[in-house]
Amino acid sequence: MEKLIELKNINKVFKSHKLISVKKDDFVAVDNVSLDIKKNTVFGLVGESGCGKTTLARSVMFLDPPTSGEILFDGKDIASLSGKELKLYRSRMQIVFQDPNSALNPKMSIYRCMKEGLVNRRYPKDKIDTRIKELLDLVGISSSYVNRYPHEFSGGQKQRIVIARALSMEPEFLVLDEPVSNLDVSIQAQIINLLLDLKDEFSLTYLFISHDLNLVSYLSDEVAVMYKGQVVETAETEKIMKGPLHPYTLKLFSSAPGKNSVELFEADESYREGLPEGYTYFPPEPDSSLQLIDIGEGHSIGCYALNG
C-alpha cells in the first residue's frame, strides 16, 4: 500500500533556556523515531503520559518543527517547503485535540469559527453558508444551532464541531490526539463510529493517539508503542495484540483494565522473548542507543546490540 506519511529519524529536543547555567540539561522528548503511515489506514500510537506522543504529533503537523529528521508527506519533504507552500500542505493535514473546550474560541459562534478556516482558504463566498451546513450535517449537528456558542453544547457535541472544522479544510490526513478520552462511554462510541464513517467516506488517513489500548486495538490497522520518547515496538494491530514482545509493551498491555487481573507484568533481566542473537532489551551501557529491528512481516522491536 502507498505511504502517505514517512517519518525518518525524528528528534525533538527541548533546550533549557537558563542564562548562566553551564550545565546542559536538554530534554529529548522524541528520540530517533521513524514510522510509515499508509494511505487510508489508522495508525495507533500508544504510551503513557509524558512519553512524547503529543510532541511527535505536533512535529508531524509542523506546529513544533522537529529538531532533526525528515517528514515526508506524500513523498515531499515538508521542511523544504516555503511558508506559502507549507500553508497549502497544512490544509491537507489537520489535527483534533483532546479537549474541545480549549480548541474552540468561547467568544466565537459556531458559524464564525467554521467560517474562519473557509475564508482563509478562499472558499467562494456565496457557498460558505451551505458548506458550513453540509459539514455540520456530516457530523450530526443540526444546522439550526449554527449561531450558538461553544458553551451551549455538550462535550460530545463540541468534539463533533471540532471534527467538522478540521474537515472543512478537506484534509487527507488527520491527527487525532486522544479525541475521546474526555467523553463518557456512550458518547465515546458515537464519536468513534463517526470517525470511522468519515474515514471511509473521504478516504482519510488517521494518526490516532491514545493511552487506551482497548480502543486502539479496536480501530487501528497498525500500532506503535512509545516509551520515553522512543518507539519500542511496532506491528500490525492483530500481530501486536496476539504476540507482544517488548517488555514495556507487555507491561502496558497487562495494565489495560478488563482482564480480570490486577497483576502488572514486570520483566527481569533474563527476559529475551523474540530477540535475535546478539541483542538485548536492556541497555548494556548507560549510553547505548536503541535500534528498531524488523523481526519479520513488519513487526519491529526496539533493542540494543550486544558488542563483543
Place this chain on the structure above:
Amino acid sequence: MPKKRADKRAVKRADSTLEIRDLNVSFIQGEKEANALRGISLSLKRSEVHSLVGESGSGKTVTSTCVMGLLPTPPARINAGEIILGDQDLLLLEEKDRREIRGKDIAMVFQEPARYLNPTLKVGDQITEMLILHLGMEKTEAVERALEILDLVGLKGGKRILDSYPHELSGGMKQRIMIAIAISCNPSFLIADEPTTALDVTLQLQILNLMLSLKNRLDMGILFISHDLRVVHDISDWISVIYAGRIVESASRETLFADPKHPYTKLLFESIPDADKRGKRLQTIPGKVPDAENIPGGCAFHPRCPIAEEICRTSQPETKNLGGNHTAACHFIGKQWKN
C-alpha cells in the same frame, strides 16, 4: 488534651454494613431544583468491593459526598432517605458527632490527590493529624504508626517521605499518600471516588492492586465509584449501575457481566471498544444523560431506550428482584431488540 482523647481507641465497632436507603437529594438554585439523587439504595458489606458505575452527571459523586457528610446544605437538600451505620442514621447526627465518624469509620479517597492534599503541610503532618485527632495518639506514637502505614501502602523511604511536601511527590505517590491518610484510622468503610481516573494505566493497576490487598488485610468495605466498566470488572464483588440519580441495575459482578438485564446496562457493555469488536460498528446510545433539572418523566432512560413503550413515558418502573439479589428497574426486563 491528648489524655482525654486516649479512651476513644477503646470504642469497639460492631458495624458490619453501611446501608444507604432511598436517598433523595436535590440542589436548589433560586427557583430551580435539580433532583440529583432520586431514591438510591445500596448496601456495602465489610471486606467487599461494591462499585457504583455511571456516566458523568448521573449522581455518583453526590452519593459519595452525601455518605461522607460533605454535601453543603444549602444548596443541597436531603429530601428523604437514611444512611445506616451500625445502629445509627448518619443523616440524623449532629455535625460534631458526624466528624467523629468521618475519617475514622468511613474514610474517603478522592479523584485528584493533588487537590485534596494541603500543599503547605508536610505529608507526615497530614497523616499524623488523623491519628492524633481520631485516636488520641501522642505525636511520637503517631509518627511511628505513620511509618507503618507508609509501608502498608508500598511507599519506601519512610522518614524522608513524611518530611516531604506534596509537590515533591509524583501523582502515583500522592494517591498512595491519600490512601495512607484514608486507612490511617483503620476505617470499616472506604469510599473511593474515581481514585485512578487521573493516573496512567500502569499506575492505575498498581493503585487498584494496593486497594484490594488493603481491603483484605484491614477487612474494609470499599464503595468504588467509577465511570470505567472495565476497571470495575477487575475489582468488584458487587456492581450497581446508576442512571440519572437512580440505580437501574444491581448484581454480583459475574451475573452482571454474564447476563445484564436492563437495556442501559446492555448498551453500555456493547458500546465499549475492544479488539474483539474490530471491523464491527460500536453500539451507541443515542442522546445524552439528562440534566438533573429536567429528568424525563416515567423511566428516565426512555428517550434513549430501544425498547421503550407508552408505559415507560408515564410510569417509573419498580425495582424488581430477579433472584439472588439481582435487581433491575425496567418495565420490560429481558425484552430483546434488533439493532
